[in-house]
Amino acid sequence: MKASFLGAAGALAGPLIVPSSLFGQSAPSQKIQVAQIGCGRIGREMDLPGILKHDFARVVAVCDLDSKRLADGKKLVEEHYARQSGGAGALTVKTFGDYRQLLQEPGIDAVAISTPDHWHAELVVAAALAGKDVYVQKPLTMTLAEGRRVSDIVRAKGRIFQIGSQQRSTKQFHTACELVRNGRIGALHTVKIGLPTDPSGAVEPDMPVPPNLNYEMWLGPTPQAPYTEKRVHPQNDYSRPGWLRIDSYCLGMITGWGSHHMDIAHWGMNTELTGPLQIEAHAEFPKSGLWNVHGAYHIESKYANGVTVITDNHFDNGIRFEGSDGWIFVSRGDAKATASDPSSTKGKALAASDEKILKSVIGPNDIHLYVSTDHHGNWLTSIQTRQPAVTTVEVAHRSTSACILSWIAMKLGRKLRWDPVKEEFLGDPEANAMRSRLERKPYGVGQLASRL
Numbered sequence: 001m002k003a004s005f006l007g008a009a010g011a012l013a014g015p016l017i018v019p020s021s022l023f024g025q026s027a028p029s030q031k032i033q034v035a036q037i038g039c040g041r042i043g044r045e046m047d048l049p050g051i052l053k054h055d056f057a058r059v060v061a062v063c064d065l066d067s068k069r070l071a072d073g074k075k076l077v078e079e080h081y082a083r084q085s086g087g088a089g090a091l092t093v094k095t096f097g098d099y100r101q102l103l104q105e106p107g108i109d110a111v112a113i114s115t116p117d118h119w120h121a122e123l124v125v126a127a128a129l130a131g132k133d134v135y136v137q138k139p140l141t142m143t144l145a146e147g148r149r150v151s152d153i154v155r156a157k158g159r160i161f162q163i164g165s166q167q168r169s170t171k172q173f174h175t176a177c178e179l180v181r182n183g184r185i186g187a188l189h190t191v192k193i194g195l196p197t198d199p200s201g202a203v204e205p206d207m208p209v210p211p212n213l214n215y216e217m218w219l220g221p222t223p224q225a226p227y228t229e230k231r232v233h234p235q236n237d238y239s240r241p242g243w244l245r246i247d248s249y250c251l252g253m254i255t256g257w258g259s260h261h262m263d264i265a266h267w268g269m270n271t272e273l274t275g276p277l278q279i280e281a282h283a284e285f286p287k288s289g290l291w292n293v294h295g296a297y298h299i300e301s302k303y304a305n306g307v308t309v310i311t312d313n314h315f316d317n318g319i320r321f322e323g324s325d326g327w328i329f330v331s332r333g334d335a336k337a338t339a340s341d342p343s344s345t346k347g348k349a350l351a352a353s354d355e356k357i358l359k360s361v362i363g364p365n366d367i368h369l370y371v372s373t374d375h376h377g378n379w380l381t382s383i384q385t386r387q388p389a390v391t392t393v394e395v396a397h398r399s400t401s402a403c404i405l406s407w408i409a410m411k412l413g414r415k416l417r418w419d420p421v422k423e424e425f426l427g428d429p430e431a432n433a434m435r436s437r438l439e440r441k442p443y444g445v446g447q448l449a450s451r452l
Contacts, residue, residue: 032383033107035061035132037099037123038114039073041238042137047114047164048073050376051135052080057380061108063096065214068235070095097214099123103130110160110383112376113137116241117256118249119220121146121445124161125153129448133160133383135376138263139255140393140400145436146445147397147404148423153449154393162379162389163396165263167332169375172350175358176321176330177268182366184357186325190308191269193261194315195253197295198245200286204228210235221437221444222248230290245291252293254410255403258311263391263399264319264330267369269307272395275402275420276301276309281409299406304420311406326353408434 034057036048051057059077064070074093082090096102103111103126110133113123121141127134134154140163141147154161167173180188206226209215213235215227229235230242243249250256266272283297299311318331333349352358362368372378372390382389401423408431409416417426425431439446 031056031058032380033058033060033109035059035063035096035102035105035108035111036073036077036114037063037102037111038137039064039069039076040066040114040233041241042164043073043112043114044076044238046166047112047135047137047376048076050374051112051380052077054377054380056384058091059093060091061094061096061102061105063099063102065097065217066210066233067097067212070097099126103127103132108132110134110380114164116218116243116249117251118142118222121150122221122443122448124150125445125448128154128157128159131157131159133379135162135164135379137164138396138400139251139259139403140396142251142255142404143436144401144404144423147401149445149449151393151397160379160382160386160389161391161393161396162375162382163391163393164375165260165391165396165399166375167260167264168267168370168390169372169378170332171373172330172333173264173267174369174371176319176328176350177264178362178367178369179328179357179360180268180321180323181270181369182360182362183323184326184360185321185323185328185353188269188307188321188323190310190322191265192315192320192322193258193265193309193311194317194320195257195261195311195313196317197253197297197313198291198293200295201230201242201245201289201291203288204230204290217443219440221439223440228290242291245293247293250293251404251407253313254294254297254299254311254407255400257317258403258406259400261311261319262309262402263395265309266395266399266402268319268321269303269305269309271303271305271307271398273398274304275398275423276303276405276418277420278302278415278417279405279409280415281406282413283410285411294407294410297410299409301402301406309402326357328352328357 034051036043036059039062051059062073064073074095077093111127113136117139120136124134124136141150207228209227232243233241244256279301281299284295286292296313301309318329320327320329329351331349370390379389405418416431419426
């Protein structure tokens with residue numbers, strides 16, 4: 001869930017950004033200096049509000065390749081600080097049309113990335129190489145090969161990382177996983193994940209590129225394609241964008257929402273640093289129209305610990321852990337990340353086969369999972385302490401990988417065997433070829449990694 005962002009135009013005029021370490025503890029510059037890359041729907045409705053509410057951080061710059069959205073982002077941040085200060089000494093936010101120029105600013109400590117999926121990998125790697133800490137919306141990457149490079153580089157550079165899997169910082173998901181990990185439903189054998197689907201669309205006419213949009217750079221590492229508004233994002237509002245339904249830019253709900261639920265499944269299964277051994281799937285894909293991500297689907301994955309993960313659009317939206325002594329179901333309930341998100345699920349956010357399971361006390365000698373109650377706050381605190389956030393980059397890579405493996409199985413429609421250590425398919429050259437995609441120069445992770 002992300003929106004538009006960077007651009008090729010030069011940075012607009014603005015004040016010098018001063019590093020947070022330069023002055024004393026009480027000075028404004030001592031606050032964590034954050035830049036927002038992507039000022040669209042998720043940037044405006046989730047990531048900027050999540051950061052702005054913390055007084056020990058300061059959003060000092062915004063970046064977007066749509067100049068209208070860039071101006072709106074600047075206005076949103078400056079109005080927030082004007083209200084906060086009562087109009088006295090309000091902050092002037094610097095604007096950038098090109099993320100590369102933003103990353104050259106030595107005073108920026110960290111970046112929050114809220115862009116379309118096909119840009120995540122390059123931006124995370126570029127930020128890490130520039131010495132910035134990173135918050136990025138999920139999914140981490142579009143391909144398995146990107147994910148491995150991103151994880152390796154972020155860890156090698158020692159950057160604090162957080163991904164937008166905010167369910168980790170929501171009480172019912174923490175409770176469910178802790179109960180499962182402590183055997184409150186007996187021996188775990190099955191996890192059922194329910195996700196929505198996206199409808200297909202009609203053929204859309206080619207349109208002139210709006211003068212405010214750097215469309216050539218928006219396409220980034222993906223193939224050239226004619227502009228039409230429903231390929232990118234709405235020009236007159238911040239409703240749900242069309243790129244979410246085109247598999248050049250997003251793999252569909254299997255990664256768009258699936259990476260949230262797979263992250264929780266892995267947390268409860270204690271498989272955060274591995275992946276399935278076998279994946280089998282079938283799915284429906286549109287045969288015409290601009291929007292071509294998957295429709296209805298059924299996926300079954302088997303893990304080395306004996307657990308089978310079944311993902312199906314007919315299940316209730318959420319995660320159901322099934323064990324020898326009962327089950328636990330967890331979801332967002334009626335909560336939404338943004339106003340234009342699809343509905344989540346009916347019923348309770350946390351339920352079990354027996355209410356006594358939910359009332360079980362986690363004792364001092366039981367397994368205690370990492371506690372985070374504020375996802376953006378957890379990232380910012382981690383920047384201060386230099387201790388890992390609730391979701392590390394390798395954990396994010398593994399949950400995203402499980403979703404991408406599912407997508408590959410959906411595309412091929414047959415059983416696949418996977419080696420989670422070597423991260424390769426066994427005896428299947430066609431599947432292995434799908435671990436990466438060609439990157440249109442000069443964009444993509446490959447051209448950045450080649451400099452190392």
